[in-house]
Amino acid sequence: MNSKRSETADYEVDRQIGFFIRQANQRHVAIFNGLIGDKLTTTQWAALSKLKQIGPTSQNHLGRETAMDVTTIKGVVDRMVKRGYINTAADPNDGRRLVLQLTDEGHAVIDNNLAAAIQATKDTLEPLTPGERMMFLELLHKIT
Amino acid sequence: MNSKRSETADYEVDRQIGFFIRQANQRHVAIFNGLIGDKLTTTQWAALSKLKQIGPTSQNHLGRETAMDVTTIKGVVDRMVKRGYINTAADPNDGRRLVLQLTDEGHAVIDNNLAAAIQATKDTLEPLTPGERMMFLELLHKIT
DNA sequence: TCATTTTCATTTGTATGCAAATGAGTATCG
DNA sequence: CGATACTCATTTGCATACAAATGAAAATGA
Known part of the structure; x- marks a missing residue:
């Protein structure tokens, strides 16, 4: 018996945790x-x-x-600066730092999309019961 | 009272499910x-x-x-072909298809890294108890 | 003080990840 | 049969994601 072969036979990549996380x-x-309404990505x-x-x-x-x-x-940040949501300025106290700040437009885009972001969280968890959601969040936090 | 403002104040992006999933x-x-031993990515x-x-x-x-x-x-696939792990051939029965097949080297690289892949799954779930692991897998599968 | 270390921002290179469009081949159905 | 729809593979463009290297500036400690 080749143990390597039998392991290979048992292993299914689409039942591994990494595969599920990627899909989720x-x-x-x-x-x-x-x-989301303004072509914003999750990041x-x-x-x-x-x-x-x-x-x-x-x-x-x-x-x-x-x-x-x-x-x-x-x-x-570069893309958000380009779109006018973030402002950059040199830090007068530290020559290395670039101080980032939300512009008025940046504040506005957050206000305009907050409801959608909250809904995205809800919809993602929709397949779970309220109890399962609590549990899931807790377990997910543990492996982070 | 501005309800939009109060919502904004409560919302914390790093407590949202999407953030946890990305981190996990x-x-x-x-x-x-x-x-992993041969510079293979998860995908x-x-x-x-x-x-x-x-x-x-x-x-x-x-x-x-x-x-x-x-x-x-x-x-x-292109990168795996380039590295000699996958072989491509035209499908004689379907002019559109490209038939992919593992090379001997491809089989070998799987055998050489299977133990590492299994260990990666184990290590990822290490913070959880056996019971929690079952639960976590199940919940993760539900939202996929 | 001065050499070492650390931090910050940047650049280059490689690898996903997805939308949209394209062209070629196959399937379907009236 | 022939128009339509579908599938396959490819290309382009944009957006993460990380390793490694670089140069400038700040912090550290002997």
């Missing part, structure tokens, strides 16, 4: 995109709403707060 | 990358192991089986 993310993103929404929550901050710090790599947050 | 996926991918692994499971098939079909867009699966 795909579904959530699709729901979000279908509800752009995360960056904007987090920036609103914590106030003016540096680019890398905003990235850490939103679980984005320095390269990723830079791309997101 | 990041963590799993990092674990997988740390264990490349999914494509290879699924191709082994279902046998020779078309590119789009493999994409559907692995939850990948036609563009995404094309990129993955």
